Amino acid sequence: MAFDVDRVLAGDLRAAAALMRALDDELPGAHEALREIYPHGGRAFVVGITGSPGVGKSTLVDALITAIRARGERVAVVAIDPTSPFSGGALLGDRVRMQRHATDDGVFIRSLATRGQQGGLSRSTSAAVAVLDAAGFPVIFVETVGAGQAEVDVADATDAVVVVTAPGLGDEVQALKAGLLEIADVLIVNKGDREGADRALADLTNMLALGARAAPALLRTVASSGEGVAEVVAALQALRGRPIAERDARRRRQAARQVLAIAGERARDRARAAIGSENAPGPLAAIIQDVAARTLDPWSAADALSKV
Numbered sequence: 001m002a003f004d005v006d007r008v009l010a011g012d013l014r015a016a017a018a019l020m021r022a023l024d025d026e027l028p029g030a031h032e033a034l035r036e037i038y039p040h041g042g043r044a045f046v047v048g049i050t051g052s053p054g055v056g057k058s059t060l061v062d063a064l065i066t067a068i069r070a071r072g073e074r075v076a077v078v079a080i081d082p083t084s085p086f087s088g089g090a091l092l093g094d095r096v097r098m099q100r101h102a103t104d105d106g107v108f109i110r111s112l113a114t115r116g117q118q119g120g121l122s123r124s125t126s127a128a129v130a131v132l133d134a135a136g137f138p139v140i141f142v143e144t145v146g147a148g149q150a151e152v153d154v155a156d157a158t159d160a161v162v163v164v165t166a167p168g169l170g171d172e173v174q175a176l177k178a179g180l181l182e183i184a185d186v187l188i189v190n191k192g193d194r195e196g197a198d199r200a201l202a203d204l205t206n207m208l209a210l211g212a213r214a215a216p217a218l219l220r221t222v223a224s225s226g227e228g229v230a231e232v233v234a235a236l237q238a239l240r241g242r243p244i245a246e247r248d249a250r251r252r253r254q255a256a257r258q259v260l261a262i263a264g265e266r267a268r269d270r271a272r273a274a275i276g277s278e279n280a281p282g283p284l285a286a287i288i289q290d291v292a293a294r295t296l297d298p299w300s301a302a303d304a305l306s307k308v
């Protein structure tokens with residue numbers, strides 16, 4: 001199937017959406033189209049919004065959309081539904097929460113499932129961002145949820161990271177554990193109207209003072225009322241205005257990690273295909289038998305697989 005690359009590059013939302021769906025489903029021709037549009041990207045300011053389930057990420061993104069649209073810029077959102085037991089309703093929730101922007105041509109919202117990939121963002125996420133970037137969206141938000149690797153990986157796919165916490169979840173401590181403070185460019189205590197917000201801010205201020213790196217901006221918001229959102233927008237604008245050399249250095253580090261991650265993923269896929277499954281044993285199933293029987297060591301087995 002051929003995709004209308006020119007229409008995507010011209011910012012046609014339907015063409016962009018069709019390509020994203022095709023990439024998601026790995027349809028023939030989709031990857032070729034991505035290859036063609038990829039060099040046209042790189043202009044967007046891509047912002048990760050991450051934090052524990054239910055802290056108000058989507059509500060905040062919704063408020064940010066409003067602020068950015070008021071400035072006249074187009075904005076896209078890729079929201080990742082972790083299909084976790086904690087926020088199984090995220091997909092529907094995002095739709096409902098951001099519904100008021102649905103009729104605005106300058107706003108594009110796409111929800112993606114992670115499809116159970118271990119650690120990290122779904123492959124579709126980077127592809128969707130690449131398409132939206134090439135389609136000319138100057139600002140792209142990537143909302144990720146979950147506890148663990150995905151939050152940290154979002155730093156590898158974005159120009160800046162907003163970490164959202166809320167009082168009462170013990171989040172401030174969790175954030176530290178997950179290394180979230182390390183990746184935060186902007187740290188937000190949302191639900192600032194709730195009891196415990198002052199305490200959370202004080203705790204985070206103390207933690208940041210102990211950190212070695214330059215502290216992120218620490219802000220308090222009430223995303224549901226819009227309070228504090230202007231300050232978030234200002235903080236993001238400041239990050240957007242960072243020297244190009246700084247941005248490019250970050251992107252070079254990301255490119256290296258991205259290529260390695262994909263190479264690793266592909267090698268694993270190939271190995272799996274070679275080994276086969278219990279139902280459909282492949283030609284190298286015997287190798288696995290040998291490892292299990294300890295007549296072969298796993299390192300030699302991996303060497304053998306990499307030569308398949």
Ligand SMILES: Nc1nc2c(ncn2[C@@H]2O[C@H](COP(=O)(O)OP(=O)(O)OP(=O)(O)O)[C@@H](O)[C@H]2O)c(=O)[nH]1
Pocket residue numbers: 052053054055056057058059060087089090093097145190191192193194221222223224225
């Ligand atoms: N009191 C209060 N409630 C808020 C605030 N921001 C969001 N909420 C509410 O918190 C709930 C969760 O908000 P979401 O925006 O869906 O949170 P989320 O982090 O995107 O959730 P997941 O994507 O499921 O992880 C909703 O009921 C919101 O209305 C706030 O500042 N104050």
Ligand SMILES: [Mg+2]
Pocket residue numbers: 057058059090093094143
């Ligand atoms: Mg959400």
